[in-house]
Amino acid sequence: MIATENLTKRYPRVTALDRLTLDIAPGVVGLVGANGAGKSTLIKILLGLSAASEGRARVLGLDVVTEGSRIRERVGYMPEHDCLPPDVSATEFVVHMARMSGLPASAARERTADTLRHVGLYEERYRPMGGYSTGMKQRVKLAQALVHDPELVLLDEPTNGLDPVGRDEMLGLIRRVHTDFGISVLVTSHLLGELERTCDHVVVIDGGTLLRSQSTAEFTQATQTLAVEVTDSEQHPHGADAVLSELQAAGLTALADGHLLLVEIADESTFDTVRDAVTGLGLGLVRMEQRRHRIAELFRPDEVGAPAAAGAGATAVGIPGTGTTADATTTHEGSRSDAGAVKH
Numbered sequence: 542m543i544a545t546e547n548l549t550k551r552y553p554r555v556t557a558l559d560r561l562t563l564d565i566a567p568g569v570v571g572l573v574g575a576n577g578a579g580k581s582t583l584i585k586i587l588l589g590l591s592a593a594s595e596g597r598a599r600v601l602g603l604d605v606v607t608e609g610s611r612i613r614e615r616v617g618y619m620p621e622h623d624c625l626p627p628d629v630s631a632t633e634f635v636v637h638m639a640r641m642s643g644l645p646a647s648a649a650r651e652r653t654a655d656t657l658r659h660v661g662l663y664e665e666r667y668r669p670m671g672g673y674s675t676g677m678k679q680r681v682k683l684a685q686a687l688v689h690d691p692e693l694v695l696l697d698e699p700t701n702g703l704d705p706v707g708r709d710e711m712l713g714l715i716r717r718v719h720t721d722f723g724i725s726v727l728v729t730s731h732l733l734g735e736l737e738r739t740c741d742h743v744v745v746i747d748g749g750t751l752l753r754s755q756s757t758a759e760f761t762q763a764t765q766t767l768a769v770e771v772t773d774s775e776q777h778p779h780g781a782d783a784v785l786s787e788l789q790a791a792g793l794t795a796l797a798d799g800h801l802l803l804v805e806i807a808d809e810s811t812f813d814t815v816r817d818a819v820t821g822l823g824l825g826l827v828r829m830e831q832r833r834h835r836i837a838e839l840f841r842p843d844e845v846g847a848p849a850a851a852g853a854g855a856t857a858v859g860i861p862g863t864g865t866t867a868d869a870t871t872t873h874e875g876s877r878s879d880a881g882a883v884k885h
């Protein structure tokens with residue numbers, strides 16, 4: 542779907558892309574990186590709107606330098622920044638964009654109505670966009686990217702400025718663009734957690750270079766950590782602590798994380814040992830599940846093969862796969878917060 546080879550973009554004072562080589566298959570693909578990592582620059586080159594300093598890129602098999610207009614016919618683009626004229630309605634704007642893409646007037650009106658319905662804009666579609674909320678504006682931007690029925694859409698930070706509910710709705714919409722219409726998606730974000738839930742494949746860039754390109758399934762494969770939750774009883778008011786002592790006495794590596802017990806799976810018998818310890822204490826087993834990796838862990842410096850650049854200086858906490866670092870922020874200074882973002 543997208544292939545680049547040693548793609549480089551130099552601005553006078555900064556190298557935005559540095560010998561980036563990618564080969565991305567169709568599907569929903571996340572492009573994640575800190576602000577300034579080079580995401581928007583890559584999208585503009587892929588659309589043939591900006592020239593690379595060096596290297597090559599192909600989109601849907603088409604060369605970005607010589608076949609830019611053919612790419613733009615078959616690809617939709619949702620820009621990052623607000624670009625909507627305030628005094629026209631969503632319907633007028635999206636019809637206009639459809640006409641610009643070459644659709645005849647009647648088809649443009651029909652496609653506009655369908656697309657705006659798909660993104661969840663109803664009566665509001667006749668009101669001037671100046672009065673729209675951020676979420677509504679993002680939906681219009683998505684609709685105009687879809688209206689000419691592209692094979693691929695490039696979405697630049699579509700969840701920017703949205704609250705958590707709005708973000709979830711937008712991510713659901715993006716997923717449906719692929720499942721309902723078969724349109725492939727390249728979506729950028731600086732929020733790792735978002736892409737984990739939405740994308741089939743994630744590409745991570747930093748300072749214009751590739752850190753990782755991997756399927757989400759590979760990122761989120763099962764860990765060797767068992768999360769266990771137990772009930773309390775009169776005899777054991779802190780059930781988790783009681784079970785923890787039993788498990789440690791049985792030679793298992795485990796720790797308590799609030800009400801949750803995190804147990805390292807030694808082998809198949811670990812499951813039986815946990816069950817026996819819980820029942821032996823007369824407690825109830827609320828939950829016992831094998832944890833999955835979270836994409837954010839790729840920023841942990843102690844993970845095998847983890848990129849050092851993004852995680853430099855970051856402190857790793859918890860057992861891998863426990864999710865205790867999943868929504869951490871990794872900055873270039875190596876500090877963390879709970880926003881799930883990667884920022885400069």
Ligand SMILES: Nc1ncnc2c1ncn2[C@@H]1O[C@H](COP(=O)(O)OP(=O)(O)OP(=O)(O)O)[C@@H](O)[C@H]1O
Pocket residue numbers: 552553555556557574575576577578579580581582583621698
């Ligand atoms: N037209 C330009 N002229 C000079 N430098 C630029 C230009 N466009 C981008 N840059 C620089 O190139 C680098 C990459 O920018 P880019 O916008 O591609 O990053 P990004 O990952 O999309 O980040 P953001 O999410 O903040 O837009 C940044 O250092 C930016 O300042």
